[in-house]
Amino acid sequence: xxxxxxxxxxxxxxxxxxxxxxxxxxxxxxxxxxxxxxxxxxxxxxxxxxxxxxxxxxxxxxxxxxxxxxxxxxxxxxxxxxxxxxxxxxxxxxxxxxxxxxxxxxxxxxxxxxxxxxxxxxxxxxxxxxxxxxxxxxxxxxxxxxxxxxxxxxxxxxxxxxxx
Amino acid sequence: xxxxxxxxxxxxxxxxxxxxxxxxxxxxxxxxxxxxxxxxxxxxxxxxxxxxxxxxxxxxxxxxxxxxxxxxxxxxxxxxxxxxxxxxxxxxxxxxxxxxxxxxxxxxxxxxxxxxxxxxxxxxxxxxxxxxxxxxxxxxxxxxxxxxxxxxxxxxxxxxxxxxxxxxxxxxxxxxxxxxxxxxxxxxxxxxxxxxxxxxxxxxxxxxxxxxxxxxxxxxxxxxxxxxxxxxxxxxxxxxxxxxxxxxxxxxxxxxxxxxxxxxxxxxxxxxxxxxxxxxxxxxxxxxx
Numbered sequence: 001x002x003x004x005x006x007x008x009x010x011x012x013x014x015x016x017x018x019x020x021x022x023x024x025x026x027x028x029x030x031x032x033x034x035x036x037x038x039x040x041x042x043x044x045x046x047x048x049x050x051x052x053x054x055x056x057x058x059x060x061x062x063x064x065x066x067x068x069x070x071x072x073x074x075x076x077x078x079x080x081x082x083x084x085x086x087x088x089x090x091x092x093x094x095x096x097x098x099x100x101x102x103x104x105x106x107x108x109x110x111x112x113x114x115x116x117x118x119x120x121x122x123x124x125x126x127x128x129x130x131x132x133x134x135x136x137x138x139x140x141x142x143x144x145x146x147x148x149x150x151x152x153x154x155x156x157x158x159x160x161x162x163x164x
Numbered sequence: 165x166x167x168x169x170x171x172x173x174x175x176x177x178x179x180x181x182x183x184x185x186x187x188x189x190x191x192x193x194x195x196x197x198x199x200x201x202x203x204x205x206x207x208x209x210x211x212x213x214x215x216x217x218x219x220x221x222x223x224x225x226x227x228x229x230x231x232x233x234x235x236x237x238x239x240x241x242x243x244x245x246x247x248x249x250x251x252x253x254x255x256x257x258x259x260x261x262x263x264x265x266x267x268x269x270x271x272x273x274x275x276x277x278x279x280x281x282x283x284x285x286x287x288x289x290x291x292x293x294x295x296x297x298x299x300x301x302x303x304x305x306x307x308x309x310x311x312x313x314x315x316x317x318x319x320x321x322x323x324x325x326x327x328x329x330x331x332x333x334x335x336x337x338x339x340x341x342x343x344x345x346x347x348x349x350x351x352x353x354x355x356x357x358x359x360x361x362x363x364x365x366x367x368x369x370x371x372x373x374x375x376x377x378x379x380x381x382x383x384x385x386x387x388x389x390x391x392x393x394x395x396x397x398x399x400x401x402x403x404x405x406x407x408x409x410x411x412x413x414x415x416x417x418x419x420x421x422x423x424x425x426x427x428x429x430x431x432x433x434x435x436x437x438x439x440x441x442x443x444x445x446x447x448x449x450x451x452x453x
Contacts, residue, residue, distance in 0.1 A: 006199055010192050010196075010442065011442070013192065014189075017188045018184070021180055021184050022176065022180075031181050035184060038184065038187065039187045039190070039191055042187075042191040046191060046192065046195035047195065104168065104171040105174040105175060123171070124171075124172050
């Protein structure tokens with residue numbers, strides 16, 4: 001039996017669900033929201049599978065939906081809890097004696113949304129800058145500029161912490 | 165970049181909750197139902213070679229599945245050979261209210277041979293009862309769901325946007341000169357939890373329902389189980405999917421099966437019975453030794 005694009009999409013989703021969850025969690029920082037984000041993204045992807053023309057683009061196509069859903073979740077939360085800062089939702093999961101300010105991962109997650117997306121997709125998901133440009137609907141040069149600026153900021157901040 | 169690889173490690177250490185795969189599968193299943201509806205148009209019917217009249221009849225019946233009762237009644241006049249039974253859409257109705265849509269096609273079997281008349285009544289009664297029970301239960305579930313939806317703050321407009329649909333339909337799995345296999349199915353588009361497929365296998369020569377024992381002999385449970393286990397092993401190698409054979413209790417009287425067009429029984433498992441949901445309802449053909 002010939003496998004259709006739809007079947008391949010479903011298989012891709014099932015196979016890579018853990019990756020999706022990690023990325024979602026890295027934005028929303030709690031299990032319930034991360035589960036919702038992944039579920040919504042899967043639902044939307046399967047509902048709109050017809051808009052996926054090119055199978056080679058399956059991964060970037062899905063991540064576009066996933067990143068959008070993560071952003072939507074963060075935005076909805078911002079609207080809901082005006083008094084609290086969204087970063088307060090982070091789950092304190094540090095080991096004792098762990099220097100939070102020294103933690104690059106936490107730093108990345110506190111950066112501006114687009115910059116953290118670029119860094120996560122580039123270094124954690126190992127995507128090319130071209131793919132990232134497609135996912136975030138940005139021009140390639142913008143992605144590059146934001147990435148280098150972001151990395152510089154991180155290096156500077158870490159440097160300061162270290163020197164202090 | 166050592167620090168970045170540490171950060172990546174931290175990212176990869178994000179624990180995966182058990183619930184994730186359930187939630188993902190839920191969506192995949194819901195989509196599968198929607199997708200299945202679209203593809204159903206291309207349904208196929210298997211007919212043994214050389215049975216032209218029957219082939220024509222079966223093809224027509226399938227084409228006529230969603231048409232009116234009048235059409236179904238006319239079909240009964242198609243001539244069919246031998247002692248065969250005929251299948252027709254006994255009753256077909258569709259209704260759409262603001263709350264939900266329901267479409268039901270109840271198949272009927274008609275025995276051609278004189279000696280077997282009378283039997284068809286009990287056959288048909290059972291099939292009709294299954295269709296009716298499923299439709300009634302599904303309507304009840306839809307109404308409960310609607311009530312719960314409205315009680316928890318949903319509006320009528322939002323409910324309508326759900327496009328709840330209930331469907332009962334059938335498929336002729338095969339019709340050979342000896343056997344007739346029908347699959348009668350019920351599904352609801354908002355949940356696959358209640359989807360049900362029931363198989364009816366009929367020996368047209370003997371004029372009776374058939375069991376796996378009739379086909380494979382006294383030792384049917386062992387023969388079938390052995391064959392299934394062997395095929396699972398092979399599939400695990402080829403597809404890389406893991407089957408849950410440890411929990412499988414083996415073949416019994418209630419094991420679902422249908423007869424395929426070459427006259428071999430095909431065992432059908434429920435979704436999740438022996439494999440992850442993505443495998444759907446795994447089928448295993450048991451070649452008659």
